[in-house]
Amino acid sequence: EAGDHEKALNHLREVKDRVCDGLLVSEKEVEFLMKLDRLKETRPLARRLIRLNPENRKYIWSYMAASGVVENCVEPDFARIQPDKKALGYEILEELLLAHPRSHLMERLRLDFATGNTFDDLITSYLTKNLRKGVPSLFVNLKTFYEKTQPKNMPRKYTVHQQQALAGKEDDKVQSIEESILKIRHNLKTAKTFDGRQGPAEPPT
Numbered sequence: 493e494a495g496d497h498e499k500a501l502n503h504l505r506e507v508k509d510r511v512c513d514g515l516l517v518s519e520k521e522v523e524f525l526m527k528l529d530r531l532k533e534t535r536p537l538a539r540r541l542i543r544l545n546p547e548n549r550k551y552i553w554s555y556m557a558a559s560g561v562v563e564n565c566v567e568p569d570f571a572r573i574q575p576d577k578k579a580l581g582y583e584i585l586e587e588l589l590l591a592h593p594r595s596h597l598m599e600r601l602r603l604d605f606a607t608g609n610t611f612d613d614l615i616t617s618y619l620t621k622n623l624r625k626g627v628p629s630l631f632v633n634l635k636t637f638y639e640k641t642q643p644k645n646m647p648r649k650y651t652v653h654q655q656q657a658l659a660g661k662e663d664d665k666v667q668s669i670e671e672s673i674l675k676i677r678h679n680l681k682t683a684k685t686f687d688g689r690q691g692p693a694e695p696p697t
Contacts, residue, residue, distance in 0.1 A: 497527045522554050534558035546592035581605040600633050616672045620686045637665050
């Protein structure tokens, strides 16, 4: 199989100058390199794709996989990511957000990798920013945190202990989300601002 991928990659590189769809060529090149486990070559190519479209999940996961954070280019199994890998994933998303500060997807994914007080601070900022903009999909985007606390939504390969451990971690995040929402609600009622400080009232969104 590796030989087939090698041949496909070599052929792709031979004909890429004659292919009109350069984006497709780059995507296939990343795909073949990942299958060949040539991560060092994959990383700059995946990074180039992200520059073209910072809202593409597959591009971001390809970059993450090439950086050793996750195993493949699909949505990762967060319960199986080791703490050091999760910390690395958070650092990478911070780095990407510096280059793409308007990427909504990167901001949302950063929440998956954040933990503890860092998550608490980020979720308050995330909620405030999106409530101020009136983003309709705000709570839909946070729905996965609630789904992960339900054993029926976890892969069957998890043991009961693993399910309980994951649910506990996600429960902490759900609690943080709800506390932030209640605090924002209280601030809007009492001070008419998101942070509770005196100032111009927040307009309806």
